[in-house]
Amino acid sequence: MAGFSKRDVLAAPLLGALGVGAARLGAAAAPAGAARGGPAIPAGRFDASVASLKTYQTPDWFRDAKFGIWAHWGPQAVPRQGDWYARFMYVPGHPHYEHHLKTYGHPSEHGYKDLLPLWTADRFDPDALMDKYAAAGAKYFVSMAVHHDNFDLWRSKHQRWNAVAMGPKRDVVGEWKAAATRRGLRFGVSEHLAASYTWWYPNQMYDQFWPKLGQDYDGVDPANADLYHGNRDEPYRNTPASWYTTNAAYQRHWFDRIVDLVDSYQPDLLYSDGGLPFGAVGRALVAHLYNGSIARRGRLDAVYTCKNSGSGEFHREASVEDVERGVLKGINALPWQTDTSNGDWFFNDRHPYKTTSQIVTMLADIVSKNGNMLLNVVMYPDGSLPPESETLLAELAPWMAVNAPAIHGTRPWKIFGEGPTETAAGMFSEKADYTPRDIRFTTNKDQLFAITLGEPAGTVAITALALGNPNEPRAVRAVRLLGHRGPIRFRQTGQALVIDVPATLPTRHASAFRIDFA
Structure with missing residues (x-):
């Protein structure tokens, strides 16, 4: 491509x-x-x-x-x-x-x-596909x-x-x-x-x-x-x-x-x-x-x-x-875009596919750095979707229904995130195995979102929001977990903002906490 x-x-x-x-x-x-x-x-x-x-x-x-979806699709899929x-x-x-x-x-x-006459696209239904893309958050x-x-x-x-x-x-x-x-x-x-x-x-x-x-x-x-x-x-x-x-x-x-x-x-x-x-x-x-x-x-x-x-x-x-297939280093002053695919650029019988967790965590990392993700969702030559693409869209839809406020319409915070995993910058360097301790930040007006790049358990400790931190002088007033109806317990110490994670998470793949300040 x-x-x-x-x-x-x-x-x-x-x-x-x-x-x-x-x-x-x-x-x-x-x-x-x-x-x-x-x-x-x-x-x-x-x-x-x-x-x-x-x-x-x-x-x-x-x-x-x-977040955008791309149909990188044509006769070369045949x-x-x-x-x-x-x-x-x-x-x-x-x-x-x-x-x-x-x-x-x-x-x-x-x-x-x-080969061109063999590309008949006989199962191509753009309206049915677009319904799935919109539901997935594109x-x-x-x-x-x-x-x-x-x-x-x-x-x-x-x-x-x-x-x-x-x-x-x-x-x-x-x-x-x-x-x-x-x-x-x-x-x-x-x-x-x-x-x-x-x-x-x-x-x-x-x-x-x-x-x-x-x-x-x-x-x-x-x-x-x-x-x-x-x-x-x-x-x-x-x-x-x-x-x-x-x-x-x-x-x-x-x-x-x-x-x-x-x-x-x-x-x-x-x-x-x-x-x-x-x-x-x-x-x-x-x-x-x-x-x-x-x-x-x-x-x-x-x-x-x-x-x-x-x-x-x-x-x-x-x-x-x-x-x-890569990201920029840190928060870029100007908007930018990653283009990537959940598999090969054109359908390939032998190519591996990204998991939904990989897509979600990549998206959060990109957005925290002032970027967009343009994702090719692989299509069969006939215009239908292989099972891996169907699964991705089906799993993105409930995640986006809950966590979209931490993605759409947001802007970067003062720092993009924290955690043990280093992300390589540049083209063709997109692979990163994130953990729930890797956090990415986004903002929307006066709200701060902290997205865990994995499914957290027990507690989440955000060192960037410790008492006396240089990023935010105001004290944390409330913490919510998007999609969770009950209260979320937290404490702000000199080492970190420590959040108690409920036993049942509202979504898989990653969790987004909304943090309000006094």
Whole structure:
């Protein structure tokens, strides 16, 4: 889905070897109709300058929402092998290549284009799914609009390879938006197209061994160039700097496609899988997103989120920082977002799933540090949910029904938390085995919430609220356990605020105490 995984590093030498034949393939033709030069956008408050975009302020709806659900779902789910299938099915030696060879045939004869009709999404019911997402506490929903496979999930004006014309023959983005809007959820879209022009280079290669030695993969066929890009002048590199193409025609091609997406569905949030792409071209797109929001609502309500990963541009003041499968260190001054998944990014028969406790405790940690969690809930290729996703949503719903006041609409306290468990900061560092002694703090007006990252028993001791602590000079007046009807006994000593935990907890996974001061 995103930047670079361990398997990319392992595959890099093999892809480098494959690249020896690139010169014979010739230069790519520019996409049809792609104009050269910088794109023009209608006049508005924002323009493509860095100075203009740095006047951006994150809207309150995003700061209040805290939890969103993402459908990172599309044709790459069909083989049930997980993420980046469209790329690695063209890399001999990779498990995706071996699976494709055995299941569908050689990629010179049966390429990725031949998987697209198999994605029929015949059990896709966005309204039923959105009911579950809203009950689980999501306040915004994000539909993947186009992944690195260059297949648009909407009624695209610029790409014949789209979900309305083939596959499910449905406007997936439009149906997701309608379902989210009916339930009062904010709606977003993710675009992964910007990286596709380099990411998908292996489809231009061929086997280096018998029996298909030198036989081109189907990406070489000019008839398929508008799917596979024909990106033969973009040799493979495994560095952040090469995540995005330098080809101006491709950059304009991206701009036209994503402007169509933004104008057609008017999303509240747009996510790019990497840094802000393509310099002034990408900045013009973000300015257009922001200006359109102001024109429709009379205020800036749009969010653009991208990564500080070394690819493209990143301006913290101009967007919301996204951290893939990880968190930031401590309380960040500006709102930010973790994007993660309860399993693999696309359905994978062998991939493990996170437990509900892991999701809940990650969410509390992220919110205490001024962040949001955007959670992909894995879907089967047909649009239904695997048992692990069903269980997660069923268990999140009662937890959120009780503990939402400690999550939604909150802001960080003076410190994010305390406890014995250190959380690593940065992308791909999300694993942490928390204990009930790990506490995370959130606030809402004059109320302080202390969330235990586990199920407490006996007593909870909060050292940050000891008598004479530097964080809060007022004495504790009352303590409540969210969801518990009876009184909660406590005592404030020079060492800690000690809370007696009732024998029966109102929810599993984590508990939230509301603390009021004199």
